[in-house]
Amino acid sequence: MAAKSKSKGRSVPNCFGYPLSIFFIVINEFCERFSYYGMRAVLVLYFKYFLRWDDNFSTAIYHTFVALCYLTPILGALIADSWLGKFKTIVSLSIVYTIGQAVMAVSSINDMTDQNRDGNPDNIAVHIALSMTGLILIALGTGGIKPCVSAFGGDQFEEHQEKQRSRFFSIFYLSINAGSLISTIITPILRAQECGIHSRQQCYPLAFGVPAALMAVSLVVFIAGSGMYKKVQPQGNIMVRVCKCIGFAIKNRFRHRSKEYPKREHWLDWASEKYDKRLIAQTKMVLKVLFLYIPLPMFWALFDQQGSRWTLQATTMDGDFGAMQIQPDQMQTVNPILIIIMVPVVDAVIYPLIQKCKINFTPLRRITVGMFLAGLAFVAAALLQVQIDKTLPVFPAAGQAQIKIINLGDSNANVTFLPNLQNVTVLPMESTGYRMFESSQLKSVMVNFGSESRSENIDSISSNTHTVTIKNAAAGIVSSLRSDNFTSKPEEGKNLVRFVNNLPQTVNITMGDTTFGILEETSISNYSPFSGGRTYDIVITAGSTNCKPTSEKLGYGGAYTIVINECSGDVTQLRYIEDIQPNTVHMAWQIPQYFILTCGEVVFSVTGLEFSYSQAPSNMKSVLQAGWLLTVAVGNIIVLIVAGASKLSEQWAEYVLFAALLFAVCIIFAVMAYFYTYTDPNEVEAQLDEEEKKKQIKQDPDLHGKESEAVSQM
Structure with missing residues (x-):
């Protein structure tokens, strides 16, 4: 039931005991998180498959963007607390945010540009410029409003609504995960659709357009x-005061380095000439945390x-889950699903069991365990990558060439590779696998059927696979x-399909919506891409005869030659030849590493936020919140540094490197945590207030009598 409560002389609409305004804030947060995580889910694939950047550069730009998203909250907090207030800051930066999402959607439109023969935009610089502009605006928007929205929601409650405020933050956190989960399911599906006016392409405009909407x-x-919001006016930013206090202490310390000035218990005490004892004590507590x-950025x-890396790993795996076909970027949904399940399980079951075992599982020990679990998750990712690498085909390097022979005849064929002089016998209606040669050793092939022979010249300069x-x-x-021109497996888990005509007359072939055109006898069509995990209708027209078979179910990441017999x-009669083996390692094998990492997140992230809140002075919780977000930004910068400096050619080795670094940092953090002394900020502040009161009474003895009189009149 809706009701109204009084707040400073004005009516505030209520619903079921909650300010009605918070429902607007919760819906706002759900839509914003849908927009952010939906866009981010497909971002690394957009870099790789639309902008045509390699894995390393795509990963670098992705983590640069994420780092920027977690650096800008400091700017948003400064603007909100010092100038505009939370409401105006959220509105202003949300406008910037919306424009950024719209620019990203426009940047991915390919049909309005000139295209080269591969279907890629020739004026790629325009797309890159628009993409980078959009990402900068999004980072400014999402990061700027991040520290404001939850705090603005908390402002809507009265002092007596502490219970409702606590529940609001739980609902708020749920809306974040719900937006993340739903968007990470939907936007990869939108991306996987084919759209376009002049060409068929992955539908990135739709995948970015829906988050923009x-x-x-x-x-x-x-x-x-x-009209319903309680809008608190900006009171000045405590972060600015803290920074000024630290700066003055450092400056004052170096100004008075001579021995005539007495030593002080803490270097921050050098700020006592200008700042009060309470601010200095609070700053000490903040710096201690x-x-x-x-060490925490290494976890992030x-x-x-x-x-980034795990999504790219999924592109080399099999996404067939029976009734569902999972896209590589949809595997990111495993994390929010597990979060929603595990947070209540850990709080209601795991922690009480640990407590019953009389184990003192302190917050810092939980954080240490979380870091260790994240390292184990990357060990699991490395082991999985080793198995994936075993299934990958070997492609010719520089100076090498591959060749495959398909015998469409009804008798054995003897094939000689010249000038290498290697011989191979190819049985009727069979084919060889790709055979590797040095380019200089593959100039032509001599084919013999009994006494008849024929030579076919090979140009290994213009192509290395034939x-x-x-x-x-x-x-x-x-x-x-x-010429096949293979340099890697098909992109995005798609398949490449081509046809060979083994009929005595010409044929016209269509598969799905793709037309292969007219093929002469023994002719080979070009490859065309098809989505994996499904079958396609084939139409073969041979003279006046139409054949309409259904293709076999295609895998993921394979290349097939279909011979029409x-x-x-x-x-x-169709015969399928695997030119490139489809992905054989199933995406479900990523679930263990996601599970271990999510376990680490639950005990690391949730505990870290609680620890920061409990150890922060009452008026400096926003400072530690900004510091916590900063660790995420620094963590993404570490990815750029480590991945760029390591120069490891094997992906599994990079996973092991990150795991080893985190294990080392975990040991360092455990030592730091061992020597950390927990404090109660409320107790420290109360003690400071008591000391200040005694000091005032000492300076003005009449003050004590006035206080006693005021108490007796109450």
Whole structure:
């Protein structure tokens, strides 16, 4: 039931005991988190497959963006507390945020540009410039409002609504995870759609456009509640005062280095000439916690690679889950799903069991365990990567060439590779695998069917992978040469499909929405990409005969040659040849590493926030919140440094390197935690207040009598 309560002379609408305004804030946060995580889910694939950046550069730009998102909260807090206030800051930066999302959607539109023969935009610089502009605006928007929205929600409650305020933060956290979970499921599906006016392409404009629309909705919903909000005016930023106090203490210490000035118990005490004892004591408590934060960025360096390295790892895996076909970027949903399940389980079951075992599982010990688990998750990722690498084909390096022979005839073929002089016998209706040669040792192939022979010249300069079809027809030996140009497995887990005509007449072939055109006898079509995990309708027209078979179910990341051996009436004979083996390691094998990392997140992140709150002075909790967010930014910068400096050629080795670094940092943090002394900020502040009161009474003895009189009149 809706009701109204009084707040400083004005009516505040209530619903079920909560200020009605918070529902606008919760919906706003859900839409904003949907927008951010939805865009971020497909970002690294956009870099790799649309902008055509390699894995390392895509990862570097991704983590630069995430770091920027966690650096800008400091700017947002300064603007809100010192100048505009929380409401105006959220509105202003949300407008910037919405524009940034719209720019990202526009940057991914390919149809309005000139395209080269590969379907990539020729004016790629325009797309890069728009993408970087959009990402900078998004980082400024999402980071700037991050420290404001939750605090603004807390401002809506009265002093007597402590219970409702606590529940609000739980609902607020749930809206964050709900937005993250739903968007990470939906936007990869939107990306995987084919769209375009002049060409068929991955639908990044839709994958970025929907988050842009949700951000616009977020802004409209937030403004719609404007008349109900309690808007606290800016009081000046405590972070600025803390920084000035630290700066003055350092400056004063070095100014008075001579021995005539007495030593002080703590270096911050050198600020006592200008700042009061209470601020100095509070700053000491903050710096004590911030010192403990120094090792923490290494955890985030591993954690945020879910959206970069782990997503790229998933592109080389099999996403067939039976009734569902999972996209590589959808695997990121495992984390929020596990978070929603594990947070209550850990709080209600795990921690009480540990307590019953009489184990003193302090907050700092929990954080240490969380770091250790994140390291184990990367060990699991490395072991999985080793298994993936075993299934990857070997592609020719510089100075090498590969060739495959397909025998379409009805008798054995003897093939000689010249000038190497290697011989191979190819059985009827069979094929060789790709055979590797030095380029100088593969100039031509000599084909012999009995006494008949035919030579096919090979150009290993313009291409390093070739397929030759051979057939002993009535008119003699017929052969066709096709350059395959393989340098890697098909992108995004798609498949490449081509057709070979083994009929005595020309055929016209269509598969799904793709037309392969007319093929002569023994001719080989070009490869065309098809999504994995499904079948396609094939239409083969041979003269007046139409054959309409359904393709076999394609895997993920494979390349197939389909040989048409017969098309007559209701009879169709197709033979499938795997040119590149599809992905055989299932994406489900990523779940263990996600599970271990999420366990680490639960005991690290949640505990870290609680610890920071409990150890922070009453008016400096925002300072430690900004410091906590800063560790995330530094963690993403560490990824850039380590990945750039290591120069490791094997991905599994990079995973092991990050795990080893975190284990080392975990030991350092455990030592720091051992020597840390927990404090009660409320007790320290109360003691300081008592000392200040005694000091005032000493200076003015009448003050004590006035206080006693005031108490007796109450």
